[in-house]
Amino acid sequence: MTTFAQEDSLPRVPLPTLEASCEKFLAWCEPLLTADERAATEAEVTAFLRPDGPGRVLQAALEEYDATEGVHSWLDTFWPYRYLGRRDRIALNANFFFLYKDSDQPQVERAAGLIAGAVNYKRQLDQGLIPPVVQRGVPQSMVQNKFLFSATRIPGAQQDTVRAPYSAQSPGPSTARHIVVFFRGSMFRLDVLGADGAPHSLDDLEAGLHAVMKAGAEPAAVDTSVGHLTTMARAEWAAARESLLACHPRNADALEDIETALFCVALEDFAPADTQEACDELLYGDRGNRWFDKALSFIVFADGRAGINVEHCELDGTTILSFTDALLTTPAEEHSSQSGARSQGLPALEPVVFELDGDLRAQVRSAADAFTVFGNNTATTTVSFADFGSNAAKALGVSPDAFVQLAYQLAHQRAKGHLGATYESIATRQYRLGRTEAMRVVTPGIRDFVEVMEDPATDKATRRAAFRAAAEQHVARAKECQLGQAPEQHLWELELIQRRRGAELGVTEQPSLYRTPGWLTMRDDYLSTSSAPSANIQYFGFGSTSSRCIGIAYVLLPDRFNLYLSTPLAVADQMRTYAERLREAVAELRELLAPERSGD
Structure with missing residues (x-):
């Protein structure tokens, strides 16, 4: 079936x-x-x-x-209404996270393996090969899986919307071939599928991630990391998004890259001191290294620890659990082989750049500062x-x-x-x-x-x-x-x-x-x-x-x-x-x- x-x-x-x-x-x-x-x-x-x-x-x-x-x-x-109608910030208030089991892989290898596994899951999903979940003999709805890839919440003045495949605007599975990788507050569009649709090999992906880290070695200025805006209350972010679009034509292309990306990967340049810090960073870590509106964001720390931050409006924990189990119970090499991945050289890579005026830069910095305060006003254990x-x-x-x-x-x-x-x-x-x-x-x-x-x-x-x-x-x-x-x-x-x-x-x-x-x-x-x-x-x-x-x-x-x-x-x-x-x-x-x- x-x-x-x-x-x-x-x-x-x-x-x-x-x-x-x-x-x-x-x-x-x-x-x-x-x-x-x-x-x-x-x-x-x-x-x-x-x-x-x-x-x-x-x-x-x-x-x-x-x-x-x-x-x-x-x-x-x-x-x-319940999910898209809320007007407060979704970062920390609505998104949820999983801290994955530990791995002895270094950061780039771990990240490449997660990418390969997710790409293989999408291939299986596109072909209808993910078997329907059955619990105690009762089949479960699988429709949430349509919002795993290339799904992005779009802020609205009164109520948000969702941009996703399998919709009237975008029938069928996503045709995107790229992801967005964050490093030190900069964003990069990285192709994970070649021109013919074949996934890149693990070696290719690792090379692409290393290239991202080299290109983004210099930390971005806080007021240029537009991801900070996704931490704002929804109506405020909606207004800021309109300002982005009005500021320069290039910004529409940048938003297009992010919103159509299969998913996001955030590479962190530090290792959390302990498990609780890892959890906190997965829930509300920012540094301009997040796009909280994206359905799926893998986060991989410098020591190879990893997890995922999930935008909740179309995805519940049960769906993400099935995805996680499929991802982590099969070795990355097997995922890569199953997907038909092959070596194609360094994946296409380009920075995602926004043109910002003084007002937008001030707004980005203000959003970053406000979310830092908000996070600091949260206690966890x-x-x-x-x-x-x-x-x-x-x-x-x-x-x-x-x-x-x-x-x-x-x-x-x-x-x-x-x-x-x-x-x-x-x-x-x-x-x-x-x-x-x-x-x-x-x-x-x-x-x-x-x-x-x-x-x-x-x-x-x-x-x-x-x-x-x-x-x-x-x-x-x-x-x-x-x-x-x-x-x-x-x-x-x-x-x-x-x-x-x-x-x-x-x-x-x-x-x-x-x-x-x-x-x-x-x-x-x-x-x-x-x-x-x-x-x-x-x-x-x-x-x-x-x-x-x-x-x-x-x-x-x-x-x-x-x-x-x-x-x-x-x-x-x-x-x-x-x-x-x-x-x-x-x-x-x-x-x-x-x-x-x-x-x-």
Whole structure:
């Protein structure tokens, strides 16, 4: 079966009923509310659900949209709003990274191998040879793979767009033959495919990268590295992009080179001091050596360590995991051979140059300075459990994800003195154009479990029973989310319909439900969590989502468990306390559950 053959036969994302989503919404927010807050929220849900209430009108509009010819899913307008509609900076706030497993290859050899692997993956993708992913016998959507190569986010004043192949403007796979390589703040267009479409050999690629480093040996002036502009808030970057185009005709050609490039490669002239610094550099390292709007940017440090920074609007972690596994489980030489690469001499190479006036130079420098400050106002840390992984959790008779999520909640209670709204990303790629569902982790079972654990009078049996009950609720809710039976995105889309079409539909004011303690509390993240299980990566990471949120990106493997935490600098101490409490919670829960398995 070819890569995209089954897309049209996948089931549609189910549209929940209004009653089901409202019922779940009340149940999901209840553990975080006081009695008065619950009562106030329930009253507004009742009003929302009235036969003549706004919920009925908005749901009818959504049902009509879902049934419209050409619409793939009731989420077709939701996803562009959620990702392309955000107006803050995407660098650090939205893009995510993977730190790849270590290699003993030197920098240029490592970079050439990654290029060869990516080019081979594209060749297979173009020919439909990447087999569709199947999980537990269920085929998954592969459509995100169309946004791996030559895909670039384009800033807009109101909403961004995506420039990509497989589109009306560019039907079929990308025909680009080049990548863009960054070194010391300069950009270079480097051909990785020859004139006849045959990939360059590994030796050719290494020669090309060495040529880039020679040509870019002199660091570029900060105010000439236009990549800094991609760190700006989106409307500001959109205006700056228009200024670039108006400044000189050559700038349109430079943008064309970048936006159509298969992907970017950033060669760094330093080696990170440790793993955490490597992670930080992958997430928000800049120095003019990034184009954060590019779908894929490989980053290779001077010591050969490497990873990837991913623009999130069309790509989720599951797709990048499959790509990474394909890239790193096969030797570069084999990728090169499979792709039909051959020696063709030094690849075509030319600098990507922008013509800048004084105002644009000042704007580039200002963007660089502002992003440096923004990065410095972010606190991060890594947490690693070398003696714990999914096998250990399974040996204790519990779902690995339930174990770690319960540990997160216990640690949060102990670090901050209370529970808080927690987001977990759940993949829904078994549906047509499926992406993710928003799971809210704090259940009544988790609330009760934490209370029991914090009560010194409770015995082990009581604590174990509370843990088991909470874990069962967690697994059950995750399965509901996998099946699209979750309230948040549904109710959020109804709110967005009111914003877009309220006057037309006669719902001229935002329904009060969206100002209730339940809605506001449930969506005010204290923890934002997502997992990326692959033996080919060491760490996965993203920025926090609010002024007090801790972002938790975790790699949970059979034999290890690694986390990257991020939070605003103002609450860095709380994050570090949380990390300590988490180490203690994992050890405590392992001890709590172990005797039960041994007959204690």
